Amino acid sequence: xxxxxxxxxxxxxxxxxxxxxxxxxxxxxxxxxxxxxxxxxxxxxxxxxxxxxxxxxxxxxxxxxxxxxxxxxxxxxxxxxxxxxxxxxxxxxxxx
Numbered sequence: 001x002x003x004x005x006x007x008x009x010x011x012x013x014x015x016x017x018x019x020x021x022x023x024x025x026x027x028x029x030x031x032x033x034x035x036x037x038x039x040x041x042x043x044x045x046x047x048x049x050x051x052x053x054x055x056x057x058x059x060x061x062x063x064x065x066x067x068x069x070x071x072x073x074x075x076x077x078x079x080x081x082x083x084x085x086x087x088x089x090x091x092x093x094x095x096x
């Protein structure tokens with residue numbers, strides 16, 4: 001018994017080739033975007049850890065002015081630097 005159901009969509013070989021090429025391009029972009037995002041996350045975590053190290057080291061200084069300056073620099077590095085890095089990275093991706 002032969003089936004009388006016709007295919008719902010008939011694509012030409014050129015259209016199939018174009019769709020496969022488009023899918024490969026999207027997959028390559030996704031892999032590149034994952035690598036870029038992982039790199040950004042690792043950079044932000046390292047900035048945070050450098051800031052925390054500076055804050056910790058500021059508690060061991062005997063000079064109060066130097067300790068306070070290093071404490072504020074550590075806070076800026078731990079909190080401000082990753083935020084600026086993310087904002088600038090996304091802005092440069094869109095406008096760069």
